[in-house]
Amino acid sequence: MLMRVILAGALLTLPVAAAAAPKKLTLEQRVQRMEDESEIRQILVKYGTYLDARDFASYASLFADDGEWVGGFGRFKGPNVIQAMLEERLGKAEPGWINKQSYHLLSNALIQLDGDKAHVTSKYLFLTKPEDQNRPVPLLAGRYEDDLVRVNGAWKIVKRVTNGIIPYRDGNGPTPPPPPGLREAFTGEGRQQ
Amino acid sequence: MSLVLRAAALALLAAIPATAVAQSAASIEARLRRAEDELAIQRIIVDYAARLDARDYKGYVALFTPDGEWSNRIGSHKGPEAIRKMLTTLGPEGATNTSNYHLVSNPRVEVNGDRATATSRYLFVMRGKDGSPRPALAGLYADELVRQSDGGWKIQRRVANDVMPTREEWAKIIAAERAGQ
Numbered sequence: 001m002l003m004r005v006i007l008a009g010a011l012l013t014l015p016v017a018a019a020a021a022p023k024k025l026t027l028e029q030r031v032q033r034m035e036d037e038s039e040i041r042q043i044l045v046k047y048g049t050y051l052d053a054r055d056f057a058s059y060a061s062l063f064a065d066d067g068e069w070v071g072g073f074g075r076f077k078g079p080n081v082i083q084a085m086l087e088e089r090l091g092k093a094e095p096g097w098i099n100k101q102s103y104h105l106l107s108n109a110l111i112q113l114d115g116d117k118a119h120v121t122s123k124y125l126f127l128t129k130p131e132d133q134n135r136p137v138p139l140l141a142g143r144y145e146d147d148l149v150r151v152n153g154a155w156k157i158v159k160r161v162t163n164g165i166i167p168y169r170d171g172n173g174p175t176p177p178p179p180p181g182l183r184e185a186f187t188g189e190g191r192q193q
Numbered sequence: 194m195s196l197v198l199r200a201a202a203l204a205l206l207a208a209i210p211a212t213a214v215a216q217s218a219a220s221i222e223a224r225l226r227r228a229e230d231e232l233a234i235q236r237i238i239v240d241y242a243a244r245l246d247a248r249d250y251k252g253y254v255a256l257f258t259p260d261g262e263w264s265n266r267i268g269s270h271k272g273p274e275a276i277r278k279m280l281t282t283l284g285p286e287g288a289t290n291t292s293n294y295h296l297v298s299n300p301r302v303e304v305n306g307d308r309a310t311a312t313s314r315y316l317f318v319m320r321g322k323d324g325s326p327r328p329a330l331a332g333l334y335a336d337e338l339v340r341q342s343d344g345g346w347k348i349q350r351r352v353a354n355d356v357m358p359t360r361e362e363w364a365k366i367i368a369a370e371r372a373g374q
Contacts (some may be wrong), residue, residue, distance in 0.1 A: 166291075167325075168291035
C-alpha cells in the first residue's frame with residue numbers, strides 16, 4: 001500500500017506522465033504493454049524468418065490452436081492444417097537447404113493492444129532473384145492484418161489476412177489463382193542454384 | 194532509550210528508505226515515459242503511412258497540430274485545411290488504393306521534454322508497367338513533434354526530402370504519366 005501511495009505521488013509530480021500510456025495504468029501495467037508490443041514485433045519478424053526458410057512447422061506454431069490463415073491459397077484453420085497446406089503448396093525444405101533467391105522485407109507494424117488481445121497491421125515486400133538477373137526484384141507488395149491473443153502467457157496469431165496491394169488482391173475476397181511462378185520463387189525449383 | 198527517542202529513531206529509519214523508494218519510483222517512471230514517448234512517436238511515423246496509403250485524409254490530418262505544416266522543397270501546406278487540400282490531389286477520400294504504398298523505416302527519435310524531433314526514411318512503391326511492384330521514390334522525413342494536453346503526440350512540422358529521384362525530377366515523371374493516361 002505504501003508503495004502504491006509513493007508511486008501515485010511520483011505520478012502526480014509529473015502531470016503529463018500519463019502521456020503516451022493510457023491513463024490510470026500502473027507502472028507495471030505500462031511495462032507490460034511495452035513487453036507485449038515487443039513480443040508481438042518478434043512474432044511478425046519470426047513469421048518472415050520461418051517463411052523464408054520454409055520451416056513451416058515453426059511457422060505454424062506462431063498460430064493459436066484455432067488460428068486462421070487467410071491468403072492467396074484460400075482459408076485454412078489450425079497449425080497442423082496450415083503447415084500441411086504450405087508444405088504441399090510451397091514444398092518442404094530439404095535438410096540443410098539455404099534460401100538464396102527470395103526474402104520478405106517486413107515493416108510498418110502498427111500494434112493496438114487491448115488486454116489479452118491485439119490487432120496489428122504491417123506491410124511486406126517480397127523480393128526474389130529472377131533467373132536471368134542477379135539482383136533482388138520486388139515481386140509482391142502487400143499488407144498483413146492480424147488478430148492476436150495471449151494464450152498461457154504467450155502471444156499467438158488468431159487470424160492473419162494477407163492483402164495484396166501490388167498485384168492487388170482483397171484478402172477477404174474470393175481467392176484468385178496464385179501468381180505464376182510463386183512456388184518456384186519460394187523454392188528455387190527449376191533453376192540452377 | 195526513552196519512548197520518545199525510540200519513536201524518533203524509528204521514524205527516521207522509516208523516512209530514509211521511503212524517500213529513496215519515492216525517488217527511485219519517480220526516476221523509473223521518467224525512464225518508462227521516455228521509452229513510451231519514443232514508441233508513441235514511432236507509431237505516428239508508421240500511422241502516417243497507413244493513413245496516407247488508405248486515403249484516410251481525416252486520420253492523416255489529425256496527426257498534425259492545428260498549426261501543423263507539411264512541406265517539401267517546392268511547397269508548404271500549413272493548417273488542417275491546406276493539408277487536406279494537398280491530399281485530395283491523390284484522389285477521393287477513402288478510395289481503395291490498389292496501386293502503391295509507403296514503406297517507412299530507419300526511425301530516429303529524440304525526445305526533449307514536451308517536444309521531440311524525429312527522422313525516418315520512406316520508400317514509395319508503385320505498380321510498374323509489368324504489374325509488379327517498383328520502387329519509385331526514396332526519401333527522408335524530418336519531423337518536429339509536440340506533446341498534447343491529453344498526453345498524445347502530434348506533428349507540428351514534417352519536411353519530406355526526396356532523394357531519388359529529386360522533387361523536380363519526380364514532378365516531371367508524374368506530369369508525364371498523367372499526360373499519358
